[in-house]
Amino acid sequence: MDGKTDLQHMGRRARAASRALAKTSASVKNGALQGVANSLVERMDEILAANSQDIDAGRRDGLSDQLLGRLALDGNKLEGMAGDVRKVAELADPTEESFDETTLANGLEVAKRRVPLGVIGVIYESRPNVTIDISSLCLKSGNAVILRGGKEAIRSNGVLAQITRDAIAEAGIADDAVQFVESTDRALVGEMLGMTEFIDLIVPRGSAELVRRVGREAQMPAITGGIGVCHTFVDKTADVDMAVDIAFNAKTSSPYVCNALDTLIVHSGIASEFLPKVAGRLGDSGVELRCDRRARSIIGNSNGVTVASATDDDWGTEFLALTAAIKVVDSLDEALDHIELYGSGHTDVIVTEDDSSSQRFLNEVDSGVVLVNASSRFNDGGQLGLGAEVAISTNKMHARGPIGLKELTSYKWTVVGSGQVRN
Amino acid sequence: MDGKTDLQHMGRRARAASRALAKTSASVKNGALQGVANSLVERMDEILAANSQDIDAGRRDGLSDQLLGRLALDGNKLEGMAGDVRKVAELADPTEESFDETTLANGLEVAKRRVPLGVIGVIYESRPNVTIDISSLCLKSGNAVILRGGKEAIRSNGVLAQITRDAIAEAGIADDAVQFVESTDRALVGEMLGMTEFIDLIVPRGSAELVRRVGREAQMPAITGGIGVCHTFVDKTADVDMAVDIAFNAKTSSPYVCNALDTLIVHSGIASEFLPKVAGRLGDSGVELRCDRRARSIIGNSNGVTVASATDDDWGTEFLALTAAIKVVDSLDEALDHIELYGSGHTDVIVTEDDSSSQRFLNEVDSGVVLVNASSRFNDGGQLGLGAEVAISTNKMHARGPIGLKELTSYKWTVVGSGQVRN
Numbered sequence: 059m060d061g062k063t064d065l066q067h068m069g070r071r072a073r074a075a076s077r078a079l080a081k082t083s084a085s086v087k088n089g090a091l092q093g094v095a096n097s098l099v100e101r102m103d104e105i106l107a108a109n110s111q112d113i114d115a116g117r118r119d120g121l122s123d124q125l126l127g128r129l130a131l132d133g134n135k136l137e138g139m140a141g142d143v144r145k146v147a148e149l150a151d152p153t154e155e156s157f158d159e160t161t162l163a164n165g166l167e168v169a170k171r172r173v174p175l176g177v178i179g180v181i182y183e184s185r186p187n188v189t190i191d192i193s194s195l196c197l198k199s200g201n202a203v204i205l206r207g208g209k210e211a212i213r214s215n216g217v218l219a220q221i222t223r224d225a226i227a228e229a230g231i232a233d234d235a236v237q238f239v240e241s242t243d244r245a246l247v248g249e250m251l252g253m254t255e256f257i258d259l260i261v262p263r264g265s266a267e268l269v270r271r272v273g274r275e276a277q278m279p280a281i282t283g284g285i286g287v288c289h290t291f292v293d294k295t296a297d298v299d300m301a302v303d304i305a306f307n308a309k310t311s312s313p314y315v316c317n318a319l320d321t322l323i324v325h326s327g328i329a330s331e332f333l334p335k336v337a338g339r340l341g342d343s344g345v346e347l348r349c350d351r352r353a354r355s356i357i358g359n360s361n362g363v364t365v366a367s368a369t370d371d372d373w374g375t376e377f378l379a380l381t382a383a384i385k386v387v388d389s390l391d392e393a394l395d396h397i398e399l400y401g402s403g404h405t406d407v408i409v410t411e412d413d414s415s416s417q418r419f420l421n422e423v424d425s426g427v428v429l430v431n432a433s434s435r436f437n438d439g440g441q442l443g444l445g446a447e448v449a450i451s452t453n454k455m456h457a458r459g460p461i462g463l464k465e466l467t468s469y470k471w472t473v474v475g476s477g478q479v480r481n
Numbered sequence: 482m483d484g485k486t487d488l489q490h491m492g493r494r495a496r497a498a499s500r501a502l503a504k505t506s507a508s509v510k511n512g513a514l515q516g517v518a519n520s521l522v523e524r525m526d527e528i529l530a531a532n533s534q535d536i537d538a539g540r541r542d543g544l545s546d547q548l549l550g551r552l553a554l555d556g557n558k559l560e561g562m563a564g565d566v567r568k569v570a571e572l573a574d575p576t577e578e579s580f581d582e583t584t585l586a587n588g589l590e591v592a593k594r595r596v597p598l599g600v601i602g603v604i605y606e607s608r609p610n611v612t613i614d615i616s617s618l619c620l621k622s623g624n625a626v627i628l629r630g631g632k633e634a635i636r637s638n639g640v641l642a643q644i645t646r647d648a649i650a651e652a653g654i655a656d657d658a659v660q661f662v663e664s665t666d667r668a669l670v671g672e673m674l675g676m677t678e679f680i681d682l683i684v685p686r687g688s689a690e691l692v693r694r695v696g697r698e699a700q701m702p703a704i705t706g707g708i709g710v711c712h713t714f715v716d717k718t719a720d721v722d723m724a725v726d727i728a729f730n731a732k733t734s735s736p737y738v739c740n741a742l743d744t745l746i747v748h749s750g751i752a753s754e755f756l757p758k759v760a761g762r763l764g765d766s767g768v769e770l771r772c773d774r775r776a777r778s779i780i781g782n783s784n785g786v787t788v789a790s791a792t793d794d795d796w797g798t799e800f801l802a803l804t805a806a807i808k809v810v811d812s813l814d815e816a817l818d819h820i821e822l823y824g825s826g827h828t829d830v831i832v833t834e835d836d837s838s839s840q841r842f843l844n845e846v847d848s849g850v851v852l853v854n855a856s857s858r859f860n861d862g863g864q865l866g867l868g869a870e871v872a873i874s875t876n877k878m879h880a881r882g883p884i885g886l887k888e889l890t891s892y893k894w895t896v897v898g899s900g901q902v903r904n
Contacts, residue, residue, distance in 0.1 A: 081845065160866060166855055168865055173847065175877050258877060279702070279878040300900040307902035420895050422504065424596065432589055432898030441903065442591055442894065443583060454598050454681060454891035455702040456879040468877035471865065472843050475855030477723040479730035480864065 065249050068204055068237050069256025072177045075234040076202035080174050082231060084151035090229035091147035091194055095140040097225045098190070098218075102136050105221070108213040109186065116210055124314075128185045129211055139190050142446065146194040149445040152463045153200045156472075167474040172467040174200030176258035179250050180448070181272065183208040183264030189218040192261075192448050193236045197226065199466040202235045204257065206250060208264070209242040216240060251276045261449050261461075266376065281461055283426070283452035286316035286404035287376050288434045291393040291419070293410035294327035300431065301332055301409040306339045307433040308407065313345075313380050316450060317405050317437040320376055321383040323393045329386045330356055337363045345380045348372045352386035374400035390415050394422050401425060403452045405437040426452055426459040488672050491627055491660050492679025495600045498657040499625035503597050505654060507574035513652035514570035514617055518563040520648045521613070521641075525559055528644070531636040532609065539633050547737075551608045552634055562613050565869065569617040572868040575886045576623045579895075590897040595890040597623030599681035602673050603871070604695065606631040606687035612641040615684075615871050616659045620649065622889040625658040627680065629673060631687070632665040639663060674699045684872050684884075689799065704884055706849070706875035709739035709827035710799050711857045714816040714842070716833035717750035723854060724755055724832040729762045730856040731830065736768075736803050739873060740828050740860040743799055744806040746816045752809050753779055760786045768803045771795045775809035797823035813838050817845050824848060826875045828860040849875055849882040 079087075098105070109131040116126050152172050159169040178201045182188045189205055196203035207215040219238030227233040239246060251260065251272065260280045262272040273282040290308055292301045308319035324332055333356045337347060341363035348368040349357060357365050372383040373396070387393050397406055407429045408419040416430040427437040437459065439447025444462030451458050457465035502510075521528070532554040539549050575595045582592040601624045605611045612628055619626040630638040642661030650656040662669060674683065674695065683703045685695040696705040713731055715724045731742035747755055756779045760770060764786035771791040772780060780788050795806040796819070810816050820829055830852045831842040839853040850860040860882065862870025867885030874881050880888035 080847075162866060166859065171843070173877075279876075297900070303900060303902055311903055416897070420594070420897075424503075425893060427894040427896060429896040430898060432896055432901045433903050435903040436589065436896055436898075436901070437894075442896070443585060453702075454596075458891050459894045468881055470848060471850040471860075471882045473850060473852040473855055473859055473865070474839070474843075475853060475859075477720070477726060478855045478859070479726055480734055480856050480858040 064241075065239070065246060065253065066256070068239070069177070069253050071234040072202040072204050072237055073256050075232040076174065076176045078232055079197070079202055079235050080153075080200050082200065084154055086230055087151070087197055087200070088147040090197060090226040090231050091143050093225035093229050094190070094194065094222050095143040095147070097221045098136050098140040098143070101221050102133060105136060105214065105217050106131060106133075108217040111213045112211055121210060125184060125210065129214070131186060131214060135187070139187050143190060143194045146198050146446055149198065149463060151198065152467050157469075164478050165476060166478055169472050170469040171472050172464070172469050175466060175468055177202045177204065177256055178466065179204045179206070179253070179257040179260040181206045181247060181250065181260065181262050181264070181268065183268065184210055186211045186214040186218055188263055189215045189238070190222065191446065192263075193219070193222050195446055195448050195463060195466060197231070197235065199463045201466055202237075204237050204239065204250070206239040206247065212240075212242055247271075248275065254278045263449060279456065281449050281451045281453060281456075283404065283450050284316050285376055285402050285452065286318070286437075286450070287320050287374055287400060287402040288317060288405045288407070289321045289323055289397050289401060290319050290407040290409065290434060291323040291390075291397070292325060292328060292332055293390065293408055293412060293415050294325040295411040295415065296325075296328055296332070296409040297411060298328065298332050298335065302336045302339055304407065304409055304431070304433050305336050306343075308435055309340060309345055309382050310343045310380070311433070311435055314378050315435075316376070317434050318378070319382060319434055321373060321385060321400070323385050323387055323396060324353065325390075325393070326352070326386050326388050329353065333357050333384070337365070340382060343380070345382055347382055347384055349384045350386060353384040356386075357384075374402075376402070390418060394419070397423055397425075404450065405429070405434040407432065407434050426450065487664075488662070488669060488676065489679070491662070492600070492676050494657040495625040495627055495660055496679050498655040499597065499599050501655055502620070502625055502658050503576075503623050505623065507577055509653055510574070510620055510623070511570040513620060513649040513654050514566050516648035516652050517613070517617065517645050518566040518570070520644045521559050521563040521566070524644050525556060528559060528637065528640050529554060529556075531640040534636045535634050544633060548607060548633065552637070554609060554637060558610070562610050566613060566617045569621050569869055572621065572886060574621065575890050580892075587901050588899060589901055592895050593892040594895050595887070595892050598889060598891055600625045600627065600679055601889065602627045602629070602676070602680040602683040604629045604670060604673065604683065604685045604687070604691065606691065607633055609634045609637040609641055611686055612638045612661070613645065614869065615686075616642070616645050618869055618871050618886060618889060620654070620658065622886045624889055625660075627660050627662065627673070629662040629670065635663075635665055670694075671698065677701045686872060702879065704872050704874045704876060704879075706827065706873050707739050708799055708825050708875065709741070709860075709873070710743050710797055710823060710825040711740060711828045711830070712744045712746055712816075712820050712824060713742050713830040713832065713857060714746040714813075714820070715748060715751060715755055716813065716831060716835060716838050717748040718834040718838070719748075719751055719755070719832040720834060721751065721755050721758065725759045725762055727830065727832055727854070727856050728759050729766075731858055732763060732768055732805050733766045733803070734856070734858055737801050739799070740857050741801070742805060742857055744796060744808060744823070746808050746810055746819060747776065748813075748816070749775070749809050749811050752776065756780050756807070760788070763805060766803070768805055770805055770807055772807045773809060776807040779809075780807075797825075799825070813841060817842070820846055820848075827873065828852070828857040830855065830857050849873065
């Protein structure tokens, strides 16, 4: 059977499984998730054996230590993954929710009821925990999923997907609700992106290059996002220590993720006090500072920190590294203009003690998550109370920001009458 | 200036106008809408002159009386359109709404705030009132709009759009928030469908052919829908008189619209009582009945009604005419299977006195609007309490069913803290 036939068959089976899954009760789905969690621990040896094959292959292929670290599993990580699945089982089932309930003047009882989207296609790279994260969120929200993982983790992902299939089948859910593309043939990605009949939503998780390709080529709706050019603006009235803490946390707590700080914008009225302090903290942690002329002249005077000159390319760059661009502005308006021009609509922060500044920032910055006096790292489904997330969307259609269980659903209108007809 | 350059310029101006409009207060927008309503009456002569040119051209081109009727404006219709605009002005501004407000354990105040989508492109046919309907809904929700109307109403639409532009400019809103494509060059539709930089959402309003083309070719999100293959299932336990009223209303109250009845599915346990009655009512109103063998044998025995045999093509057809297909089934399951196979996910109805049947129907029919004991004609933004609608979506992403003001918005997350950083 060639790759093409295979994917079409997978799609057809996923569609059938999704129809059954949409009618499956929350208790059956939660039982299946508990089974997945148990299997992650019980079948640990099997998973770790596959994972060490991936690691060996990665070493032979010259993967960086950072990538090998993301790929590697161990007992603790598997226990953690099992715990995350149990947390998903404990979340409310979004498909049991009705909302916007109302009774019209003519007596019609109108409501909306959440329903699964159908079949989710996920194209992801590297980290094998994504296989389990996404499968459990899709199952819980009543969606079937077709997973297409990266070459580096193919053996680990294959075993994790098989374990999931076994566990859900045991709980009475069709194992085709979770399917994994065993081939790493790149042409299959293109084919998935055209399978409008069988895939209702496609989610890319990985590099900016992957996300852009999916945005360009997908024939079905796609959640494109995850490219975060994140700004933190330190206003004239900011509490300097708070601003230093927030900028430091946003840049250094996890520099390789989409909600990390990229550009620090500083009001000229506070720059001479704030910049030396933040430069010291960031410099001590090995952050490279790429500064505009004014920021450089201020930081250059403080002792022991080396700074580079920012180039035009640094504005609007998602560094995904221990690098930050720094710019000094003379007004909130100038900061807003910079963010509108260079931002990616992902996450932007203002640090200020001035209510009118924070209100303007909240009103005028057109990003998925806009924060006042808090780290950009809070743009995360877990942190914002969704329990978990499959992605962070910068789209404006459907859902924006973290995509959790509710965002993996649509709704139907239900209308209950007693014989009403229309005039 | 060639057509291509022109559309790109319109897009750029629409984008700029949308940014300003997003910051415009509800009172300014409502004042602009009142101005539009006033102008529709004050400049009536101008509109009717353009409209009579369209009517004359339509007669020369051999348009049907039905199409000419949809095209024709008069004083009463313009008063009605002005009234509709005033109603939109009176609706709540969706962009003033915050929702999902919560305070997290760490003190972060999290909420979502509705924001406009940006620029809406609308491609529509025939009826000039669409120009005013859609412009007012877009303005109210803070979106700029690029209108591309049909050839038949080009002069009427042009004047209506100009009157709108004049009125909103007088109220202090950039007139480029409403732009009308003066050319009927068909290539411009293709160009609009590729303008991802300037159009955030495209809405086709017209024939199934237009909707399918937009679904296929649009590079940006599109609301495709409006193709309603609507079923009414009369269950064994239905109140026969209620079922007759509902079927009759669903078929005859406006046979040319998407939420009109197409296929009537009747349980065999009630068919011999129900079918002769409904066939009499429908037949008296000139409805052609295309029946399966069993329905035909029952109706054929009642006096004075002529019936045709249904062909396979009749199932799943949106008739948009005084035609109904009729099928007899032996169970709710058989009805559900038929709807899943032939439905378009638009509007489906069950008439039943049995709670377990209605619950199963509500749960299992995967359509935008599912009704119990009410006419399918209630799938309409105005009827369901939205005030008005730009379209009815059968998509599952973003919004499903009637698309009103709220559905023309996205949201942003707002997070207000007091120095929180992430562990």
